[in-house]
Amino acid sequence: MMKNVVITGVSSGIGLAIMQSFINAGFKVFGSVRKKEDALRLKQEFGDSYEPMFFDLTDDQAIKDEATRVAQIVGHQGIQLLVNSGGISGGDAIMHVSIDYMKHIYDVNTLGLMRVSQAFFPLLKISSANTSVQTKIVNISSGAGRAVRPYLGPYAATKHAVEAISDAMRRELMRYGIDVIIIEPGPIQTKIWDKNKAKVGQYKYQDTDYAVLFQKIDKGVEGMEHNALPASAVGDLVLKAYVSKKPRTRYLIAPHRWMFWLAIHVLSDRFLDRMFKKQFDKIEFSK
Template sequence: MESKSVVVTGASTGIGLGITKVLTNKGIRVFGTVRKQADAERLKQQFGDAYTPLLMDVTDHATIQQAAAEVKESLGQQNLFGLVNNAGVAVGGPLLHLEVEELRRQMEINLIGPFTVTKAFAPLLGAEKGRIGTSGRIVQISSVAGKIAPPFLGAYVASKHALEGMSASLRRELLLYGIDVIIVGPGVVITPIWDKAQDSDLGRFAPTDYGPIIEGFTEYLIQEGRKGLTAESIGDTVYTALTTRKPKTRYAVVPQRFKNWTLPRLLPDRWIDRLIGKQSGLLKK
């Protein structure tokens, strides 16, 4: 039986950790990227031989090339079964008050990162002649924000919209090699990020016109985060995307699906603008 190996970026916490748990439980070997040696040791202890740590930063080209070389050496001529581009960050704040460097950092991690990682691992997925086995699949972890744009997350929204557009083009280009590209777009997920939300630097926007609105918006995000999906539920969807015979091109994994996904996509944009404006206090009276 052909063994299956998958690379998961950003495996140390949150969604990446949930994906790693699910895949290893299903008998798939995970090469999980982390930035800290301590995280590599912790995950190795947790998952044993089913997990191989890769010390890698998605913004560091040298570490990406080194990680790809390590996976290639481990696989030999066998194709990599899958690549899950999960690593990412969310930069919050009103766009008029963000620094240009903050937007650049957001795009560097959430868009350029997956682009660079995909280029490095594509040969192992089947874009290189002479490899053995079925071509692999690429799963891009996007967000509901890749389709529906909330306020004060404009930089993050931009990165996910761009990731989805790039992924659609990539999926068509990789038809040449039989490599599929699938988007998984989660809604709110229960992760440690919500424990840190109140300690974030959004307070620096307090002196702006948006100050009182952002305070309420932050509290709303924290409450929603506590009602979110588990990281493992995202892992289940990733497993489906990697293994089902005919995967969808996009999976939306969203709590309260009708309210948070179906309805916003059916209503006119101007209606959504007014609803958000009224709920948040953004609508000028």
């Protein structure tokens, strides 16, 4: 039996890398995009192994419609894996970020994940009735879902919510034999960095006390980008987590992983406060 995987946000980055890993391993992938040209490009590259789905993560009806269409294609096999990867990031200061943007980033990163999970749940349930195959959900959270860098607060808030939702999901879906796994990437080489830089580059904090810092903050982004891991590392990890009979509930994947581990599990809040202050003072007062 060919296994079916649904992945959100396959036009680039981590979603695309996960799709590549699963197609190489012989799976059929239903991957969401928003632009026709992305679907055409991916169809050309992957042929019959790839079936495009079109939706924005904020569009309830479009997601439901695609779930109905996928149900007709997969029939009694259902889907064996759902990967929630689509999302956005952005550098923002908590006291100045607009409430409209806060609503939007939650709508995409957190509620989008819930919309897709709810819409495709019936197809996961069909698969889980067959106990000889593994049925799982993998949610792409972030290191920011566990430890919060300043000026990434709104993004970190959406990923903390993803962590909580994933824990609830896992505990509520045990009765169906559907496992839920959280992936927490640190810096990974994807377009998310450029998209972030472009936004910061608009110098949107010019009337605030953060003006100078936000003018230079791209330097901090470049520092993280410099060490970033290739997206294929996340693709390989998700495949490993899917095939594993005893996967962990959370996988942290990052350059200098031990630093993230220390920040999450060992170092005190006050220590981290001082560390981040030093780091961002250095950026703000640099020539």
